[in-house]
Every structure is written in structure tokens, then in C-alpha cells.
Amino acid sequence: MINFNYETDFLLAAEASISKWITEVIATEGCTLEEVNYxxxxxxxxHKINVEFLQHDDLTDVISFDYCVGKHIQGDIFISVERVADNAKDFNVSFNDELCRVLVHGVLHYCGYKDKTESDAKLMRAKEDFYLSKRV
Known part of the structure; x- marks a missing residue:
């Protein structure tokens, strides 16, 4: 099950199609969806979450809390829509494209992909691009 929660005025358009897309990503990666909360x-x-739980005093676009057990996917993915909007401008992409990249990025972490090293980040970006091209 994928749940969408809002702590700001933002509302995600097309929740059902986004949910279907993310579910398909998880299945394609050979994992089973349990529960993902966006x-x-x-x-x-x-920022408060970043400081309190990760001891990072900076802004970020996404923080995920992984509760996966093996290939059973579960977790909470927090997304700052302000950061996504700023990043979309910085990267010269649409807000929707950047938002979808962040949505899939969090789930790919749960599927086992990392992005701390240059080679891991390159693979993560390739996976993001692949799944963005499969978006409905």
C-alpha cells in the first residue's frame, strides 16, 4: 500500500497513477510492497527532521526512513516540495519531473540502491532515468 500524507498546502495530482507506477517499480526490482508512506x-x-534524526543542519529535498525486511518494502519518505521546486529550477526541469525523480529515488533506496559513492550514484541516476521513462 502506498499512502500520501500532507504537512503543507501541496496536493499531489494523480495519486492513483503515481501509486501504480511506484508499485510497478518495486515489483520490477523483485521486491514486494508492504507499505510506503510519502x-x-x-x-x-x-529541516527539523534532518537535525533531530540525522544530525544534519542543512536543507534537503528527501529523507527516507527504511523499515524494510529483506525484499519486503516499507518505509516513510519525507519530501520538501519547496526543495523540489528549487531543484527543478536549478536543473532546468519541470516540477513534476523533479518530484517524480525524488519519489522513485526513495523507493530505489529501499530496493537496495545506494548513492554515497560516485559509482553508486551513477547507477542510482541510471535507475531513476529508466523508471522515469516508464512513468504512466
Whole structure:
């Protein structure tokens, strides 16, 4: 089950199609969806989480809390829509494209992909691009 929660005025358009797409990503990666909660928020909300739980005093677009057991996918993915909007401008892409990249990025972490090294980040980006091209 995929749930969408809102801690800001933002509302995701096409929740059903996004949910279907993310479910297909998880299945394609050979994993089983248990429960993923997306929480959309603003910079201030996500900054507090970043400081409290990760001891990082900076802004970020996404933080995920992984509760997966093996290939059974479960977790909470917090997304700052303010950061996504700023990043979309910086990367010269649409807000929707950048938002979908962040949505799939969090789930790919749950499927076992990392992005701390240059080679891991390159693979993560390739996977993001692949699944973005499969979006409905």
C-alpha cells in the first residue's frame, strides 16, 4: 500500500497513477510492497527532521526512513516540495519531473540502491532515468 500524507498546502495530482507506477517499480526490482508512506512537507518541517534524526543542519529535498525486511518494502519518505521546486529550477526541469525523480529515488533506496559513492550514484541516476521513462 502506498499512502500520501500532507504537512503543507501541496496536493499531489494523480495519486492513483503515481501509486501504480511506484508499485510497478518495486515489483520490477523483485521486491514486494508492504507499505510506503510519502509525507509532503516544507523546508522547515524537513529541516527539523534532518537535525533531530540525522544530525544534519542543512536543507534537503528527501529523507527516507527504511523499515524494510529483506525484499519486503516499507518505509516513510519525507519530501520538501519547496526543495523540489528549487531543484527543478536549478536543473532546468519541470516540477513534476523533479518530484517524480525524488519519489522513485526513495523507493530505489529501499530496493537496495545506494548513492554515497560516485559509482553508486551513477547507477542510482541510471535507475531513476529508466523508471522515469516508464512513468504512466
Amino acid at each position: 509525507i509532503f512537507c516544507d523546508d522547515e518541517y524537513l
